[in-house]
Amino acid sequence: MTRTNANAGMVLVLGAMLAASALLAGGCDAKVGNPTIALNLPEKYNTPDGMTVDAKNNIILSVPNINDPNHPAVMLSISPTDEVTEITKLPNHPDTKRAIPLGVGVGSDGNLYISDSQGFVTDEHKSRVLRVVMKDGKAVKVEVVVTGLVMANGLAAHGDMIYVCDSKLEPKAYPLPSGVYGFKISELSGDKPYQVKPGLADKHLAIHFTTKNKDWQVGANGLGFDNEGNMVVCNFGDAQLIQGKMGAGGKVVSQKVVAEGQGMLSCDGLSVDRKSGDVYIADFLGNALHRVNLKTGKVTTIAKNANTDGADGSLDRPSEPCVRGNKVYVSNIDLPLAGNIYDKPHTLSVVEVGQ
Ligand SMILES: [Ca+2]
């Protein structure tokens, strides 16, 4: 699968995805927008993914290094002037010898919470939530606080809670159930990590839904909260943005699909623009960045292009957007799927939006 590190597990999990690539021919024809390179990352940061903005307006970036795991997974900080510093490396899972950080959020305690998506190498419930304990802007230690997820993915901090997606609650079931767990920060312990119950059984499950797209059995993915405090979560395979009304106890009491398709081939990562209230979505399969108006459900394609190496700033299989000021940064995960080749450069693209 990867250029230098064919990995049997990854082939197992992602192999079915490759079969779908032929169906996507023609999905990347028309070029829209003109993104430029925000960051050109060195080889040791070869696969960027999840992002969030911290209290000092730094972007926190997960670097799972899926494409070349000879380099350890790290967390980076991108300053307001786009200078990159390494926050910490992440501890490998004792069984898989990998750490695969995707979603990241800053908790109300000031610590970083990160989904470690072992679902890229195994379906055996080995995904975790990690906590990077921060002090004076520096990482003090990394703890495991939740275990037992299948494919941990998007993660969001909201109030005194941490929410994390599991893209595959029951990996062999069809249609595929997926969902979002919510944990009070006060109940998370590095000394005694919480083990989630499999399937739909865990009391922390805040929302769940299914994915019907047989070629892409990947569900809950990008995650956030809109300006009214509703959960917004992407259903990757069915190209849906789902909105959930929150009730007491931090669980969703009603949910609806606010946008589906309309040019979106998949809904991967998302980011809420606090000024406009709009949701930006990275479309891995469509090789595109879209904007969704939550009031109307209308989808507008902001950027889209054919398969590329990303050297001119074009989208190179984007997985996550991140709104900072008037810019949307986009991680190009560049996985070798859907006809794409993993290649240099390793980039974050950026587009200017609004005023
Ligand atoms: Ca590239």
Ligand SMILES: [Ca+2]
């Ligand atoms: Ca590429």
